[in-house]
Amino acid sequence: MTVKTRRQEYVEATRTALLDSAGRLFTEKGFAHTSLDEVAASARVTKGALYHHFSSKQALFEHVLEGVNERIAEAVMSAGGNADDPWERMTSGLDAFLDACLDDEYQRICLQQGPAVLGWERCREIEARMMGLLDAMLAELADSGARLTPSPLLTRVLFRMVSETALAIGEAEDKKAARAEAGELVTGLLASILRGAPTADEG
Amino acid sequence: MTVKTRRQEYVEATRTALLDSAGRLFTEKGFAHTSLDEVAASARVTKGALYHHFSSKQALFEHVLEGVNERIAEAVMSAGGNADDPWERMTSGLDAFLDACLDDEYQRICLQQGPAVLGWERCREIEARMMGLLDAMLAELADSGARLTPSPLLTRVLFRMVSETALAIGEAEDKKAARAEAGELVTGLLASILRGAPTADEG
DNA sequence: GGTTATTACATACTCTCGGTATGTTGCCAT
DNA sequence: ATGGCAACATACCGAGAGTATGTAATAACC
Known part of the structure; x- marks a missing residue:
């Protein structure tokens, strides 16, 4: 791997600035009521730059959502990783998730706007990372003698159950x-x- | 109450036609990709008529959603009403609900688009009718000795749980x-x- | 029963905003 | 040096939500 040139750093900074601005505005005003000119201006560039980095408003939103989701998944995973008992890993992971759900950005973008903007299907593809964590925990619990028959539907329903409490919070x-x-x-x-x-x- | 004049009938028919067209198009193409000109044309009127009856695109959607929701609630209520055992009322109501969820219109409008277009808060206000049914059933079950402590949050979480299975279907x-x-x-x-x-x- | 007000639309227009087409500037390779 | 491409900026287009205005039919009032 080569050392990153100064120019590449600038490019990355621009891209990050766009994602940050978009994340903030989508969170505050929602997807529909946020204009791309606004996002660009907030990142101190023009719409041209935005469309150079992202192919459409929806694509921009998708990348924002992926970022937020990844951030939360990281937190959940690192929280559940250190316990020995699978049930304890589950509960501590759950606690981390609920804590993360106090985050406005995750609430609005992933739980509120996401499904409608991208469709539930695509949204769940992105959530796969998080869903995979839950799935693994369920599998572990099943191995360690818990009374449950793991299935994709069960994972999905439980995940949504937890998400709903997140929204309630x-x-x-x-x-x-x-x-x-x-x-x-x-x-x-x-x-x-x-x-x-x-x-x-x-x- | 006075007899309805012919003109009032016409007005009502126009309004119903608009709601029907909107319901169909919102279901097929989604809220964002449905133009009001299209809705109006499909109801064989113009946008002027549409804006005479509904104050905005969002308001139109809201009325559509209310109608669909009411229809489903009716079905669920009539299904659960005849059983004696509260648990049986619950399960038969649940069956009716899951059956109703095969309905594309309910899926797309109430479960998919609704929360994003109107926000979860407003959406749940409309769902209150349905939620009330579940709440009443839970209360009955609690009375008849089920191990559960009823709470708004519990009702809400269980409702979303069932909704998620509906989406999966x-x-x-x-x-x-x-x-x-x-x-x-x-x-x-x-x-x-x-x-x-x-x-x-x-x- | 003639005038006026109101309802229920249609027509024509504005204006925001997503998307595109076309510059323009600097870096990098050959 | 120079052709080419990357990373933007600028100018423009078209779709569509919302509005302002026109108009025919009905209802209200004296």
């Missing part, structure tokens, strides 16, 4: 309280689904 | 098989959540 006035309530509820639900026991700590 | 190639798989999964999950038992019939 985002809409609540008292986010701390909502976060706490959501954590308890989700843990309890997963416990009763996966273990057949009321709660995690009573089992 | 809609995307599947073999909808019959997907419908069957979804039915089993949802019933099983609800059973383990609400009763602490693996499945409904084993409990």
Whole structure:
């Protein structure tokens, strides 16, 4: 690999600036009410530069979403990685995910706008990274004797269940309280689904 | 109440035609890719008539969504109403809901486009009717001794869980098989959540 | 029952905005 | 040096949401 030239750095910086501006504006005003001129101006370039880097408004949004999603997936993965017990990995990963969901950008872009702009199908392809984490955890739990038959549909439904609590947290006035309530509820639900026991700590 | 004049009938027919055309086009091509000229032409009027009846494209969509939602809620309610056992009312209502989800219009408008066009908040206000049904069923189950503590969040999460299976059905190639798989999964999950038992019939 | 107001549209227009076509400038290879 | 390409800027186009205005039919009022 060659050392990056100064020019290449500039290019990358421009691209990053565009993605950052787009992320911020899409989050604040939504996809439909954000104009590309606005995004470009906010990144101190013109629409020409934007279209040089991204083929369409939708493509720009897609790259923004991928970035946000990747960032959250990273956080979840690093949180769940250190525990020994699979159930503990699951719950700590879940906690990390719910915490990450306090992030406005993830809320608006990935959970709200994403499905409508790109369609659920494409959106779930991007979510595959995150979904894969959940899937792996479910498989581990199944191996370690949990009462569950893993299936893509189950993974998907559970993921959406957690996402919904994430949305609920985002809409609540008292986010701390909502976060706490959501954590308890989700843990309890997963416990009763996966273990057949009321709660995690009573089992 | 006075007898409806012929002119009032015409007006109502025009409005209904606009809603029907909009519903069909929004379903086929999505909200963003449907032009109001197209909707108007399909209803054999002009955009002037459309804007006389609806204040904006979004308002038009909102009325369409309300109509579709009401239709489905009606079906679910009439399906669950005749059983005696609350659990049976729940499962039969669920079946009706999943069946209704085979409806393309409900899929695309209420589950796909709705949240992004109107926002989750407004969308859930409209869904309140449906949500209320689920809430009432949960309350009944709680009364009849099910192990669960009803809460708005629980209702919401369970509703989204079922909705997700609905989306999965809609995307599947073999909808019959997907419908069957979804039915089993949802019933099983609800059973383990609400009763602490693996499945409904084993409990 | 003639005048006026209002309803229910149609027509014509504006203006924002996504997308494109066409410069322009500097770096890099040969 | 110079041709070419990368990384932008500038100028333009067309589609479509929303608006302003016109108009025919009906309803309201005296």
